[in-house]
Amino acid sequence: MANINAPKIEYFESFANEITSKFRRLQSIVGHPTASGDYHEEVLRTVLRNFLSKRFSVKKGFMYAGPGSVSRQIDVMIIDENCPAAYIFQEGDFAVVLPQAVVAIMEIKTSFNAPEFDQAIENIASAKSLMEFPANLTGIVFGFDGTKPTDDILDNWFKRPAPSSFKGREVNAPDAIMFFSENALLVRCNENARIGPDGKYYHRLSGSDEQNVHMEGIAFQVSAVLAMIINACEQKEFTQSHYFADRQGFRLMQADRGGLSLERFSFGDGKSQIAAPQE
Numbered sequence: 352m353a354n355i356n357a358p359k360i361e362y363f364e365s366f367a368n369e370i371t372s373k374f375r376r377l378q379s380i381v382g383h384p385t386a387s388g389d390y391h392e393e394v395l396r397t398v399l400r401n402f403l404s405k406r407f408s409v410k411k412g413f414m415y416a417g418p419g420s421v422s423r424q425i426d427v428m429i430i431d432e433n434c435p436a437a438y439i440f441q442e443g444d445f446a447v448v449l450p451q452a453v454v455a456i457m458e459i460k461t462s463f464n465a466p467e468f469d470q471a472i473e474n475i476a477s478a479k480s481l482m483e484f485p486a487n488l489t490g491i492v493f494g495f496d497g498t499k500p501t502d503d504i505l506d507n508w509f510k511r512p513a514p515s516s517f518k519g520r521e522v523n524a525p526d527a528i529m530f531f532s533e534n535a536l537l538v539r540c541n542e543n544a545r546i547g548p549d550g551k552y553y554h555r556l557s558g559s560d561e562q563n564v565h566m567e568g569i570a571f572q573v574s575a576v577l578a579m580i581i582n583a584c585e586q587k588e589f590t591q592s593h594y595f596a597d598r599q600g601f602r603l604m605q606a607d608r609g610g611l612s613l614e615r616f617s618f619g620d621g622k623s624q625i626a627a628p629q630e
Contacts, residue, residue: 361570363570363571363573363574363577364567364569364570366398366570366573367569367570367573369398370394370395370398370495370531370573371531371532371569373390373394374391374394374461374495374496391459391461391495392411392426392427392459393444395427395457395459395493396409396410396411396427396444399427399429399577399580402577402580402581403429403580403581403584405432406431406432406433406584407429407430407431407432407454407584408429408430408432409427409428409429409430409444410427410428410430410441410444410445410446410448411424411425411426411427411428411444411445411446412424412425412428412441412445412446412447412448413425413446413447413448414428414447414448414449414450414453414478414481415439415447415448415449415450415481416449416450416481420481421447422474422477422478422481423473423474423477423478424474425456425457425458425474425478426456426457426458426459427456427457427458427459428446428448428453428455428456429453429454429455429456429580429583429584430446430448430452430453430454431452431453431454431584431587434449434451434452436449437449437452438452450478450481450482450483450488451482451483453478453488454487454488454489454583454584454586454587455488455489455490455491455579455580455583455584456475456478456488456489456490456491457490457491457492457493458470458471458474458475458490458491458492458493458525459493459495460492460493460494460495460497461495461496462495462496462497463494463495463496463497463498463530464497464498465498465507465508465511467494467497468492468494468508468511468514468528469511469513469514471492471494471525471528472492472513472514472517472524472525473513475490475492475523475524475525476517476520476523476524478490479522479523479524480523485522485523485548486522486548486549487586487587488583489526489579489580489582489583490524490525490526491525491526491527491528491529491576491579491580492525492527492528492529493529493531493576494528494529494530494531495531495532496531496532497530497532499530499533500530500533500535500537502614502622505537505616505621505622506616506621506622507621509553509616509617509618509619509620509621509622510619510620510621514618514619515618515619516618517618517619518551518617518618518619518620521539521550521551521617521618522548522549524539524618525539526538526539526548526579527539527575527576527579528553529572529576531569531572532569534557534568534569534572535555535557535572536555536556536557536572536575536576537553537554537555537556537616538553538554538556538575538611539551539552539553540552540553540554540611540615544611544615544625546611551617551618552615552616552617552623552625553615553616553617554611554612554614554615554625555611555612555614556572556575556610556611556612557571557572557610557612613625613626
């Protein structure tokens with residue numbers, strides 16, 4: 352069934368093109384990876400600010416649960432400004448925030464390779480582990496460019512020592528891993544290939560075969576990531592008011608285009624395949 356309230360795919364293509372052009376522009380004139388990385392983080396923070404209400408701010412910094420309980424530095428934190436005493440410290444876009452005030456986080460990798468994959472997973476986990484209920488914090492890895500995520504590459508990455516250590520504690524791992532330029536998005540699913548925080552498998556989420564065009568595929572994935580973030584904000588509202596408004600997050604996603612791969616990846620085990628549904 353088509354998601355009739357979703358904006359047309361061209362709407363998300365404009366954001367995908369904006370991200371691409373801004374990332375490429377700096378890369379063409381500045382070779383310094385730290386400078387490029389800082390700018391890329393700000394580009395994505397700006398995109399998110401354009402989607403969220405003023406209730407939710409977008410910053411970078413640390414989550415703090417007490418002395419000795421501090422996350423690694425997080426590139427993007429989406430913070431509920433309605434949370435009392437949310438901040439331990441803030442200045443400009445930098446903040447140290449109590450875990451209960453954070454609804455979603457992102458790690459941004461300009462050049463996505465195996466060591467960056469390890470680091471991104473560990474950074475997300477450092478934040479989720481501070482939550483009373485880690486599933487309540489949506490964690491997304493955004494890799495702009497780098498290694499092409501073939502099945503063989505992903506099989507190898509998920510079997511590396513650092514990712515393998517997450518076997519059995521997948522609740523602290525990212526909910527989605529995006530390979531932006533390569534038009535690939537992995538989402539965490541359960542045994543029945545349903546997207547959710549209880550899953551231990553990562554499936555590719557992609558547009559339908561009829562829409563198998565590179566930029567349309569990237570735009571679809573942008574819509575999916577934005578939907579996940581807005582759904583996290585809606586879930587935060589529900590925990591406070593016990594009122595679930597019409598699910599606006601899902602309306603952003605081009606749901607009629609989406610499909611999950613039969614191939615899946617899990618920490619420590621690498622690639623496997625779910626049985627095809629019976630006709």
